[in-house]
Amino acid sequence: MEIETRQESGWTVVRVSGRLDTATAAEFETRGGELVAGGAPRLVLDLAGLEYVSSAGLRSVLATAKRARAAGGTLAIASLQGVTKEVFSISGFDSILPTFPDVESALRST
Amino acid sequence: MPFVEANASFVAKGDEVPALVDFVADQGGRAGLPETRLAHLRIAVEEIALNICNHAYGGSAGTLEIGVRGDAERFVTELSDEGPPFDPSAAPAPDVNATVRGRPIGGLGVLLVHRLMDEFRYRRDGGRNVVTLVVDQRQREQTP
Numbered sequence: 538m539e540i541e542t543r544q545e546s547g548w549t550v551v552r553v554s555g556r557l558d559t560a561t562a563a564e565f566e567t568r569g570g571e572l573v574a575g576g577a578p579r580l581v582l583d584l585a586g587l588e589y590v591s592s593a594g595l596r597s598v599l600a601t602a603k604r605a606r607a608a609g610g611t612l613a614i615a616s617l618q619g620v621t622k623e624v625f626s627i628s629g630f631d632s633i634l635p636t637f638p639d640v641e642s643a644l645r646s647t
Numbered sequence: 648m649p650f651v652e653a654n655a656s657f658v659a660k661g662d663e664v665p666a667l668v669d670f671v672a673d674q675g676g677r678a679g680l681p682e683t684r685l686a687h688l689r690i691a692v693e694e695i696a697l698n699i700c701n702h703a704y705g706g707s708a709g710t711l712e713i714g715v716r717g718d719a720e721r722f723v724t725e726l727s728d729e730g731p732p733f734d735p736s737a738a739p740a741p742d743v744n745a746t747v748r749g750r751p752i753g754g755l756g757v758l759l760v761h762r763l764m765d766e767f768r769y770r771r772d773g774g775r776n777v778v779t780l781v782v783d784q785r786q787r788e789q790t791p
Contacts, residue, residue: 560665592756
């Protein structure tokens with residue numbers, strides 16, 4: 538898994554690529570926690586390059602979303618595709634988290 | 648179409664699960680499964696293996712045996728342990744309509760296995776729990 542972040546329009550865009558699974562979930566959660574604690578509770582996860590996510594990965598996303606919310610912010614999901622999209626749909630995560638077709642529409646949503 | 652058959656034994660510890668998932672996916676790749684099905688298989692094997700590592704041996708050491716066999720049309724993975732009888736395929740499904748705040752962490756793994764695999768079976772066999780996961784392209788094609 539690789540995580541790249543950039544600032545745009547008051548949001549932190551977090552591009553996650555590779556696999557978000559039991560091998561990488563802890564690293565993702567640590568990074569997400571740092572971003573929220575560092576004063577960036579408005580996160581957009583750009584998942585265009587994510588190969589797949591397992592339930593361990595989903596748990597780390599949910600934990601980060603709860604943290605962002607507790608800090609008065611939010612966590613949005615953008616660019617679901619392939620098996621990642623399938624898993625978000627099966628688990629219902631695409632309806633419990635704000636989900637957008639791409640990063641641009643997430644940024645416009647405010 | 649290559650037919651693949653292989654077995655491996657792992658220590659039933661969470662740290663071992665990534666290597667175990669790689670083992671199954673390598674074999675599946677060798678058999679010729681397409682990328683999407685390999686991703687489905689990686690997820691399902693991870694969910695079942697973590698279940699076994701977390702629950703089968705109650706904190707003491709144990710082993711997790713893996714067997715794979717099949718080809719690009721039908722690929723069968725068996726995971727087994729010597730823990731007390733436990734059927735993960737019969738575990739209750741989580742409420743996927745719960746909100747972020749009300750949602751319990753966890754409980755989704757078994758749901759993913761049911762939906763991503765074409766067959767998900769359990770049997771008790773000579774003191775072992777055996778979980779069978781099947782990727783079957785013919786069944787998948789019949790499902791809209």
